[in-house]
Amino acid sequence: MEKEVxxxxxxxxIKRLTLLLLSTQEGLTFTSEELxxxxxxxxxxxxxxxxxxxxxxxxxxxxxISELITIQVNEDxxxxxxVKPLLLEDPALIIFxxxxxxxxxxxxxxxxxxxxxxxxxKRYIIVINQxxxxxxxxxxxxxxxxxxxxxxxxxxxxxxxxSFDYLKIDFQKELILSFCIEFEQKxxxxxxxxxxxxxxxxxxxxxxxxxxxxxxxxxxxSDINLDIIEKxxxxxxxxEHLKNSYFLQDIPEIEQKFIYLILWGCIENDFSFLFLKQSxxxxxxxxxxxxxxxxxxxxxxxxxxxTENNANTNNIFHTILYTFFVLKRLSQxxxxxxxxxxxxxxxLLYYHYDLYKKWQQFINKFPLLFDHSVDxxxxxxxxxxxxxxxxxxxxxxxxxxIDLNIPSTYRLLILSTFKxxxxxxxxxxxxxxxSPSKLSCLLHPFDLLITNYPxxxxxxxxxxxxxCKYPTVQEIEQTIKKIIQLKKQSMHxxxxx
Numbered sequence: 001m002e003k004e005v006x007x008x009x010x011x012x013x014i015k016r017l018t019l020l021l022l023s024t025q026e027g028l029t030f031t032s033e034e035l036x037x038x039x040x041x042x043x044x045x046x047x048x049x050x051x052x053x054x055x056x057x058x059x060x061x062x063x064x065i066s067e068l069i070t071i072q073v074n075e076d077x078x079x080x081x082x083v084k085p086l087l088l089e090d091p092a093l094i095i096f097x098x099x100x101x102x103x104x105x106x107x108x109x110x111x112x113x114x115x116x117x118x119x120x121x122k123r124y125i126i127v128i129n130q131x132x133x134x135x136x137x138x139x140x141x142x143x144x145x146x147x148x149x150x151x152x153x154x155x156x157x158x159x160x161x162x163s164f165d166y167l168k169i170d171f172q173k174e175l176i177l178s179f180c181i182e183f184e185q186k187x188x189x190x191x192x193x194x195x196x197x198x199x200x201x202x203x204x205x206x207x208x209x210x211x212x213x214x215x216x217x218x219x220x221x222s223d224i225n226l227d228i229i230e231k232x233x234x235x236x237x238x239x240e241h242l243k244n245s246y247f248l249q250d251i252p253e254i255e256q257k258f259i260y261l262i263l264w265g266c267i268e269n270d271f272s273f274l275f276l277k278q279s280x281x282x283x284x285x286x287x288x289x290x291x292x293x294x295x296x297x298x299x300x301x302x303x304x305x306x307t308e309n310n311a312n313t314n315n316i317f318h319t320i321l322y323t324f325f326v327l328k329r330l331s332q333x334x335x336x337x338x339x340x341x342x343x344x345x346x347x348l349l350y351y352h353y354d355l356y357k358k359w360q361q362f363i364n365k366f367p368l369l370f371d372h373s374v375d376x377x378x379x380x381x382x383x384x385x386x387x388x389x390x391x392x393x394x395x396x397x398x399x400x401x402i403d404l405n406i407p408s409t410y411r412l413l414i415l416s417t418f419k420x421x422x423x424x425x426x427x428x429x430x431x432x433x434x435s436p437s438k439l440s441c442l443l444h445p446f447d448l449l450i451t452n453y454p455x456x457x458x459x460x461x462x463x464x465x466x467x468c469k470y471p472t473v474q475e476i477e478q479t480i481k482k483i484i485q486l487k488k489q490s491m492h493x494x495x496x497x
Contacts, residue, residue, distance in 0.1 A: 057082055091124050104145035
């Protein structure tokens, strides 16, 4: 407490009075010299501060000044009850708690509200910024708002609230509630910008490691009473906030439930929690209802050599995969979902070091999976379609022509991905012939993939591309089903041989 909250108090008088009150926790009687040294003040200033405490708390405190100074809290009162209103009068803390529920504050309105001059407020902000440099953030003037990484801002709040926790003052509860209220209010708006900012903050709040403790504390609170929600279970709270949200309307219910589990699992700091506590039925439904996840699960199992003998390890890595998939669906409104990537790395590094390197290899094998700028449908197409076709082509022992009756742009992806096999496989696609240099501008939204996997055409092998419209989810699923069917037919043919 001494360190964080008192360091943040910029009003010197409030800081001195707070220290005086807290001193009574260590002993009721002091010499004048002891208090002067503790507060780093002169005898005159100390006398004035003691007099002010008498005036502020005529009933709550008994202060006797003689050779020794005695400060005693009267019955029915506690020191903490007296400290809290003092802290709430400090300009810095007022600004910080206002910025929880506001993106920015008007400089001139702040001056009026705090009853200080513009020069004084500027001086306060300079002092505040000197302190905030340790977090890599600062406050701007016009308007007053935080500048810096969102995660650094939340880290600062964590430390600030932990120091309040030292005083047993539930400021962390107030902060959490204000976030929930803000989240609820912005969800009812149709502006994607507001929704985007809000959910990002909410997720960052949940995924910040140090805040998990605060959220666990929040779950245990029994005195929460909001007009919009009268539940204390965090899982129910999250569900209540998200169930009518704009960005979940087009996401299947099974995936919505998984989003709740992700948020819940972040708090527990254990990714296997999702399986161990909520587990198999939901995940099984999610996997069987999405061919992309099913295919990636197989790839994940191959990469890590997961077996049924190690169910807990399977749960951890399957959870990681599903988490990335669902967050990928939200990538347009949650650009900072990659923070969970960092969480996973740290989790493996500290608790499963033997699997940490394998996870890194998996990331390197599928780099676009961890690129938040790539659309999930492209990823679904790329990693499902191509992995199946690659397996299917491995069954062949001679040069073949690929003609699977699939959209031509998909074949382009096949070609660009398997560039090392271009000298072996031939693609006969009619009727439009294009040079590779024109592809990136004509085949939107596949240009990013083309950039990452440049075409290297074999000599004397003209390749023709037929442009088609952007595929629907149904078309992708139909295409993949065709490929699976062809793959099964090929396997039967090999058995016949």
